Amino acid sequence: MLIVRLWVVALLGWAGGVHAHVLSADDRVSPHFGWSFEPWVVALLVASGGLYAVGYLRLRRRSRRSRNVRAVHLASFACGWLALTIALDSPLDALAAALFSAHMVQHEMLMLVAAPLLVIGRPLAVWIWAFPATMRGGIARAVRTRWLRMPWRVLTMPLAAWLLHAAVLWGWHAPVFFEAALARRGIHTLQHASFLIGALLFWWTVFGNTSRGAHGAHALLSLFTTMVHTGALGALLTLAPGLWYPSYIESTSALGFDPLQDQQLGGLVMWVPGGLAYVIGGLALGARWLARRAPSPSAIRVDIDGASVRGTAAQDG
Template sequence: MSETTPEMQAAGAGSGPAGWAAYGAIVALGALLFTVSWRYPAEMPVIGPYEFSWPIYLTVALSVFWYLRGLARLAPGARPALWRRLAFAAGVLLIWIAVQTGYEYVAQRMFFLNRIQHVVMHHVGPVLIGLSMAGPVIVAGGPDWLGRVTRSRPVGAVMAVIQQPAVATILFVGLFYFWLIPPVHFVAMLDQRLYQVMNWSMVVDGILFWAMVLDTRPRPPASARFGVRAALSVAVMFPQIVLGALITFATTDIFPYYAYCGRYFPGIDAVTDQQIGGIIIWIPPAMMSAIGLLVVLGNMRRAEVKV
């Protein structure tokens, strides 16, 4: 993500009474959602969690709170454009819908709905968050320790490795392939802990990859040149097209988990379910790559004008 400027670091010390009150409200809302999810699931609103997760809830709630507080703390000229703020809101909302609402229930019972879930987690949501350039705003609105952690040497060393272009590409494509190896997918969908690892890996890897690719800055301080980032947008497209085509044209049921658990739409057979899922793997990620390429080229043109 983009560099934190001195204006963005002016978020200052301590949360103050208002900050602690906000944290208390976040915890209280989480406790309410947990109670309703556990004791009264039929009363849960559609946008509420199907299976409440404290880690997911706190990650989303704190990110949104720190982002809003960061906007309030920044000077008007340091704030991101309105369209970037809307992109952040849309990206976070889409990821929340994918992993913490009733949609998760149906995504566990139809392959093509599961593919929509993963495309949102790995592509659409992270692309929107990458476009938002939200990192510096969240750091500006977060507590002091958050800024220290993001600027620490261990975090910098890890980011230097995982945002190497070759490593980032292998992780981005490899994770998408790995979780679709039929035996791995079967176990991951049944094992709750592995299921959470799968979902977290999709979201975190997607955000890290697209934040690097869509960074508006030249190198340095960005981790890769604009030409390399444009190449990455294209490079990740073709392996996913191949994977989508292989699944689309399969003539047997290669993901038996959905038959084992019972399909949400029994009128859609296994092969048809896979065909729709394969097309979802094939087309929307390719569209995200094309959008990413256009954004990178636009960022490169604007950087050249500034020079």
């Protein structure tokens, strides 16, 4: 499964980066917006969706057990796939190059909508079933090697994933790096890919990594602390007295918006809706804990019946 895990991270990260849109000089004066349909992005999205569909159908035919759970996973993956498509191929991508606030919406969709939904969809376990049986055996043998297993274990350690996600977020919003991403397509590609890959690893430690038997306290701690530091970054952007990213002045003014107000709106997007996403994640995690700890009705009946039998026996004695 590890090679599939590494492949999904690379696949989605590449899809998140190959079409990082940067406005040309003409576009900054008179921006044009529309669906982009970058061939590489479309190809990767179609490949990921097709593999999931094939794997899901094979698993569904193989066993009738847990069909409801698989249906939930399918719905989650489909919604995450759709969010990824909207973030990368819709007019939002072109608008993000002209407005900082739209750029923040795009980043939040990648990190707080697409990434957690894709993780909940369990694509790693489903995709492997899309391959022929002979290839599945080869993949299983390959993932047992320490050269593949150890890097994955390190990257998905809660602290490592948290630090990577935080470093990516704060580092890319430093003016020097954000401005470089706006000016150069290759750096913009790296920015989008690192946002998505870091978010996938982070949300994996929250919703996907159940193999280590962790009780989940680290997941709530990760969500809370991430909400705090991302909220702090959003507040800094919102309350800043001056512009952090002068490259947006021309394009924002061409659309009739005040550049500083656009920056403040982008900060609010990260601060409020972004923080709400982590709260929702924490509530979902708490609901899952309660569902696991709640006794089943049959167990309750057994306990009641047992108590009744013991009480009757005591009276008879």
